[in-house]
Amino acid sequence: MPYLDHAATTPMLPEAIEVMTAQLGRLGNPSSLHRSGRAARRVVEEAREAVAQALGARPSEVVFTAGGTEADNLAIKGLYWSRRAEDDRRRRVIVAAVEHHAVLDSAQWLGEHEGAEVELLPVDRLGRVHPEALTQALERDPRSAALISVMWANNEVGTVQPIAELAEIARTYGVPIHSDAIQAVGQLPVDFAAVGLDAMTVTGHKIGGPIGVGVLLLGHELTPVPVLHGGGQERDIRSGTLDTPAIAAQAVAAELAVKRQPEYADQLARLRDDLVRRVVEAVPEAVLNGDPGPDLKARLPGNAHLSFPGCEGDALLMLLDARGIECSTGSACSAGIAQPSHVLLAMGHVEEVARGSLRFSLGHTSTPVDIDALVDAIAAVVERARRAGLKSAPRATDRAD
Amino acid sequence: MTSQNRPLRVLAAMSGGVDSAVAAARAADVGHDVVGVHLALADNPKSFRTGARGCCTLEDARDARRAADVIGIPFYVWDLAERFREDVVDDFVAEYAAGRTPNPCLRCNEKIKFAAVLDRAIALGFDALCTGHYATIVETAGGDRELHRSADAEKDQSYVLGVLTADQLAGAMFPVGGSTKAAVRAEAARRGLAVAEKPDSHDICFIADGDTAGFLSGRLGDVPGEIIDHTGAVVGTHHGTHAFTIGQRRGLRIGTPAADGKPRYVLDISPIRRTVTVGPAELLDVDEVVGLRPRWCGAPPAGEVVCAAQLRAHGGAVPARARLVGSELRVRLHTPARGVAPGQAIVLYDGTRVIGSATIAAAARTAA
Numbered sequence: 001m002p003y004l005d006h007a008a009t010t011p012m013l014p015e016a017i018e019v020m021t022a023q024l025g026r027l028g029n030p031s032s033l034h035r036s037g038r039a040a041r042r043v044v045e046e047a048r049e050a051v052a053q054a055l056g057a058r059p060s061e062v063v064f065t066a067g068g069t070e071a072d073n074l075a076i077k078g079l080y081w082s083r084r085a086e087d088d089r090r091r092r093v094i095v096a097a098v099e100h101h102a103v104l105d106s107a108q109w110l111g112e113h114e115g116a117e118v119e120l121l122p123v124d125r126l127g128r129v130h131p132e133a134l135t136q137a138l139e140r141d142p143r144s145a146a147l148i149s150v151m152w153a154n155n156e157v158g159t160v161q162p163i164a165e166l167a168e169i170a171r172t173y174g175v176p177i178h179s180d181a182i183q184a185v186g187q188l189p190v191d192f193a194a195v196g197l198d199a200m201t202v203t204g205h206k207i208g209g210p211i212g213v214g215v216l217l218l219g220h221e222l223t224p225v226p227v228l229h230g231g232g233q234e235r236d237i238r239s240g241t242l243d244t245p246a247i248a249a250q251a252v253a254a255e256l257a258v259k260r261q262p263e264y265a266d267q268l269a270r271l272r273d274d275l276v277r278r279v280v281e282a283v284p285e286a287v288l289n290g291d292p293g294p295d296l297k298a299r300l301p302g303n304a305h306l307s308f309p310g311c312e313g314d315a316l317l318m319l320l321d322a323r324g325i326e327c328s329t330g331s332a333c334s335a336g337i338a339q340p341s342h343v344l345l346a347m348g349h350v351e352e353v354a355r356g357s358l359r360f361s362l363g364h365t366s367t368p369v370d371i372d373a374l375v376d377a378i379a380a381v382v383e384r385a386r387r388a389g390l391k392s393a394p395r396a397t398d399r400a401d
Numbered sequence: 402m403t404s405q406n407r408p409l410r411v412l413a414a415m416s417g418g419v420d421s422a423v424a425a426a427r428a429a430d431v432g433h434d435v436v437g438v439h440l441a442l443a444d445n446p447k448s449f450r451t452g453a454r455g456c457c458t459l460e461d462a463r464d465a466r467r468a469a470d471v472i473g474i475p476f477y478v479w480d481l482a483e484r485f486r487e488d489v490v491d492d493f494v495a496e497y498a499a500g501r502t503p504n505p506c507l508r509c510n511e512k513i514k515f516a517a518v519l520d521r522a523i524a525l526g527f528d529a530l531c532t533g534h535y536a537t538i539v540e541t542a543g544g545d546r547e548l549h550r551s552a553d554a555e556k557d558q559s560y561v562l563g564v565l566t567a568d569q570l571a572g573a574m575f576p577v578g579g580s581t582k583a584a585v586r587a588e589a590a591r592r593g594l595a596v597a598e599k600p601d602s603h604d605i606c607f608i609a610d611g612d613t614a615g616f617l618s619g620r621l622g623d624v625p626g627e628i629i630d631h632t633g634a635v636v637g638t639h640h641g642t643h644a645f646t647i648g649q650r651r652g653l654r655i656g657t658p659a660a661d662g663k664p665r666y667v668l669d670i671s672p673i674r675r676t677v678t679v680g681p682a683e684l685l686d687v688d689e690v691v692g693l694r695p696r697w698c699g700a701p702p703a704g705e706v707v708c709a710a711q712l713r714a715h716g717g718a719v720p721a722r723a724r725l726v727g728s729e730l731r732v733r734l735h736t737p738a739r740g741v742a743p744g745q746a747i748v749l750y751d752g753t754r755v756i757g758s759a760t761i762a763a764a765a766r767t768a769a
Contacts, residue, residue: 315525318477322436337441337480388524 002370004327006206006302006363007155007183013208013256013364016249020210023245030242031233040244047251051215054251054258055202056191063216063234064247068182068203070227071216072102074238075178075199076149078224080110083146083176085225090146094119094137094175096129096161097346103149103180104342120346121150126291126298127159127347134166138173148177152184152200156330156343156359157290158303160188167196176222182206186257187265187300192217202254204246208364209253213246268362269301271371275360276304278375283382285309289344289357302362307349311356311385319381320358325374328359356389409528411435411574414514415468415476417461419589419596420533420577422468426592427576428531429472435531437469437476440518442485442509442606468594479521481513488512490607494620497643500670501744504561504714505605511564511696519572529574534558537578538570539754546570548698548755553581560714563748563758567699614644614652626675628655631668631684642672648685648740655679666740686737689767692730692747692759701725701757708749708756710734712741718750730759737766 012020028040045059052059065071076093083090093107097120110116119137121129129150138145148170153160163179170177178199184190186207192200199222203214216238218224223237230239257264273293280286289305291298308316313329314337320327330341344354360374411433413425429435439462462478469476489509496503519530535551536559548570551557565573577585582601589597604611621643628637637655639645644652649667659665659681666685669678690710695701702725709718710732720735732747741764749756 314477314479315521318436318475319525321475337478384524384526388521 002325002373003365004325004360004362004370004374006366007300007359007361008328009205009211010208010363011365012205012210012249013253015256016209016253019252020245020249023248026244028244030244031231040242043244043248044242047247050251051202051254054254055185055200055215055217056193057200057217058193058220060235061192061217061219063218063238064242065214065216065234065238066240066243067212067214068100068180068201068206069102069214071201071203071214072100072149072180073106074216074224074227075201075218076103076106076147077110077114077227078237079147079176079178079199079222080114080116081225082223087143089144091115092117092119092137092141092145093147093149094121094134094145095149096121096123096151098123098127098129098154098156098159098343099149099151100155100180100182103151107149116146117144123159123346125348127154127157127289127343128291129161129166131162131165131169134169138169138175142173142175145173145175148175150177150179152179152181152190153188153300154290154343155183156341157305157347158183158300159290160184160298160300163197164195170198171196176219183300183303185254186261187268187302188297189261190258198222204250204253207250207253207257209250210246213243213250215250264364265296265301268366269296271362271366271368272301272304274368275362275371275374276306278371279304279306279378282375282379283308286382287353289347289349300361302366304360304362305357306360307344307353307357308382308385309353309356311382311389313355313357315385315388316356316358316381319384320374320377323373323377323381325377328361330354330357330359408432408434410526411529411531412518412522412525412527413437413474413531414518414533415439415465416533416602417464417468417596417599418533418602419594419599420535420582420585422465422472422533422594422596423585423589423592424531424533424574424576425468425474426472426588426594428574429474433531435472435474436527437465437472437474438518439465439476439478440485440513441478441480441482442489442513443482464596464599468596471593471595479518481517484517485509485513485607488517493605494617496744497617498621498672499744500642500672502646502742503744504746505607506561506714507564507746510562511569515565515569515573519569523572529572531574531576533577534562534575535578535582536562536575536755538573538575545699549578550750550753550755551578556582559750559753559755560711560746560748563698563711563746563755564696565698566696570698617641617643624672624675626677628653628677628679630659630665631678631680636665636679639677642670642675642677645670645677647742653679682739684766685739685741687739687741687764687766688734688737689765690732690734690738690741690747690761691763692732693728693762695725695728695730695757695759697757698755699757706749706751706756708751711748711750712738712761713745718748721749723749729762730757733767 028036030041030044048059048062093116095107107118111118121133176198180201182203198219200217205211228239287307340351340354411428415421415437493505535556537549539547550559608616624641627635645667665679668680705724710721711718723732743761746758748758
C-alpha cells in the first residue's frame with residue numbers, strides 16, 4: 001500500500017518498537033526514590049543524554065513533553081508569560097505566517113486573551129521568511145519583543161527557513177528565538193547549539209518513535225511559566241509522570257534518525273525528484289509549490305507539494321485513497337473537512353490553488369514502487385477530480401466573505 | 402442505470418442518524434462498493450476549524466464516522482456549507498420575507514443532495530447516491546424508475562422527494578424505504594450501530610435551537626405592522642410578517658377577542674403592507690391551488706390528471722384533478738383543504754406513485 005503521508009506520521013523503527021516493548025513490561029515511576037524508581041530514572045536520563053547528543057544540546061536542556069503540540073505551547077505561551085513578567089513592555093510575539101497551528105494558534109490565543117501583539121513574519125512565493133523582515137520587526141522596538149518563533153522547515157510545502165541567520169539576528173537584539181524542528185530532524189542536519197537557538201521542538205512520531213512524546217530543547221537561561229502544573233518533574237517547567245517507555249523509544253529513534261540522516265536525505269530526494277518529475281509529466285498543468293531546488297538544503301527531501309488546477313484536494317485524496325494511495329490535503333478540522341491552507345495563502349496563492357493541492361511526503365519505508373503506483377493513477381484521478389470540481393465549485397457570486 | 406443486480410459504486414450520504422447508517426449498511430451488504438460521506442452544511446464554515454469549541458455538526462459527523470467504521474466502508478466529510486447557504490438558507494429567509502412558508506428539506510433535496518452532491522458523485526465515478534429517506538423506487542418493465550411512498554406510512558418522505566426529476570431519481574437509492582422505522586432501529590441495534598437509539602430529527606437542521614421566528618428576526622430584523630381581521634379591523638400588532646404562517650393559531654397575541662369567541666387563524670400575510678390577516682377557521686378552506694415550477698418524475702402529463710394532492714409534509718393527500726396551463730400547475734381539490742401555505746409544495750400522487758410537484762403560489766376558495 002503506497003503510503004505517501006510520512007509527514008503526518010511515519011512507521012516506528014523496529015529498534016524503537018523493541019526498546020519500547022521491553023520498557024512497557026517494567027515497573028517504576030522515574031520520580032520514585034526506591035529501586036524501581038531509580039531503574040526507570042536511569043532509562044529516562046540515558047534517553048535524555050542520547051537525545052541531547054543527537055540534537056546538539058546539553059542533557060539539562062532537554063525537557064520531555066507529551067508531544068510537539070505541547071512543546072510548542074510551552075515555548076510560546078510560557079516564554080511570553082515569563083518574558084513579560086520580567087518587563088511588561090515585552091508584548092510582541094513574532095512568528096512566521098506559515099507556522100504550524102500549534103505555534104500560530106498559541107500566539108493568536110495570547111493575542112486574544114493575554115494582551116500580546118502578534119506579528120506575522122511574511123514569506124515569499126516559495127514560503128521562505130527573509131531575515132530582513134525579522135531585522136525590521138526587531139529594529140523598530142527591540143524592547144517590546146517577547147519572543148520569536150520560526151519553524152525549521154515547513155510541514156506542508158517543505159520550505160527550509162534560514163534558521164541560523166534568524167537566530168543570529170535574534171541574538172543581536174537579545175530576544176529569545178524558538179524553532180519548531182519537528183519536520184527537520186532526520187531529513188536535515190539539525191544542531192541546536194550550532195545554530196544558536198534558545199528553544200526547539202521535536203516530536204517522536206515523525207522520526208520513527210512513538211506518538212505522544214516530544215521534546216522541548218530549552219536553554220538554561222530560560223524559565224518559561226508552566227502550562228501544565230503539578231509535580232514539576234521536568235525542571236519545574238513541565239509536570240506529569242515521565243513516560244519511560246515512550247521516552248526511551250524516542251531516544252533510539254532520534255539517535256538513528258540523526259545517524260542515518262545524510263544517506264537518508266539523499267535517498268529521499270532521489271525518490272522525491274522522481275515523483276515530482278513523473279507526476280508533472282503525467283499531469284502537465286500540475287504545479288510544484290515551495291522551493292523547486294536545485295539546492296537540496298532549501299527543501300525537505302521527502303516533501304512534494306503539488307497543485308492541480310481545477311481540482312478539489314479532497315476529491316483527489318478520496319480517489320487516490322480508493323486506489324490504495326495515501327496522501328494529504330494539508331490540514332483538516334476536527335470534523336474532517338479539508339481547509340484551504342494558511343501556508344499557501346501566506347505564500348500568495350489564491351484560495352482555489354490552496355484548495356486544489358496535495359502533499360506527498362516520503363519516509364523510511366518509501367520505495368520506487370510507491371512512486372510507480374502514484375504515477376500510474378494520477379492522470380486519471382486528476383481528470384475525474386477536475387470534472388467533479390467544475391460540478392461542485394461554489395458559484396462565482398457571493399464570494400465576498 | 403442503477404439496476405440493483407450488479408455491483409455499483411455507491412456514495413452513501415450519512416447524516417449521523419440511524420436511517421442513513423442502515424441504508425449504507427444495506428447497500429454494502431448486497432455487494433455494492435460503498436463510500437460514506439457526511440455533508441457539512443453548517444452556516445459558518447470557519448467554525449469547523451474551531452470544531453471542539455462549538456461546531457454544531459461535530460457530533461453528527463462523529464456518529465456518521467463511527468457508523469462507517471462499523472459497516473467497514475471508507476468515510477469522508479464534504480463541505481457543502483457555501484452551496485447550502487446560497488441555495489437553502491438564503492432562499493429560506495427570502496421566502497419568509499416574501500410572506501411564504503418554504504420547506505427547506507425539499508429545497509435541500511432538489512439543490513444539494515440530488516444536485517450538487519449527486520453531480521459530484523457521478524463526476525467522481527460513482528453510479529448512485531444512497532440516502533436514508535423513507536421512499537421507494539420501483540423499476541417498471543420498461544426500465545423507467547418511479548418514486549413511491551414508503552412502506553412506513555408514518556415516516557413516508559416521498560413528499561420531500563417530490564421535487565426530484567427522472568434524471569435525479571436515476572441516480573438515487575433508498576435502501577430503507579421498504580422498511581418501517583421500528584425495523585430499521587432494530588436492525589441498527591443488531592448491526593452494532595451506536596446510532597440505533599438516536600432520536601429522530603424533526604427541526605430545521607440549520608436552526609439548532611428550533612426557534613425559527615428568532616432565527617428569522619435575526620436575519621430580517623424588526624418589521625412591525627398590524628394584525629387585522631377578515632373585516633379589516635385592526636386587532637393587534639406584530640414585529641414582522643416573517644413570524645407567521647398561513648393557518649397558524651398560536652402566538653398571535655391578539656388583545657381583542659373575536660366577536661363570536663372562536664379561535665382565529667392566520668388567513669393571509671402581506672409583507673408589502675406589513676399586515677397579517679386573521680379570521681375564523683372556515684375561511685382557511687381552499688379548493689383550488691396554483692403551483693409554479695412544476696417538476697415531473699417522468700414525462701409531464703398531457704391534459705387533466707386525476708390524482709391525489711398532498712399539501713404539506715405531514716398529512717394525507719386529497720383527491721384532485723390537475724392540469725398544466727403554460728408553466729402553471731392548476732389543481733382542483735375535491736374536498737377543501739385547510740391552511741395551504743404558499744411556498745410549500747403540492748405533490749401529486751397516483752396511488753403510491755409520485756407524479757410530480759410544484760411550489761404553491763396561491764390557493765383560493767371557488768365553490769361556496
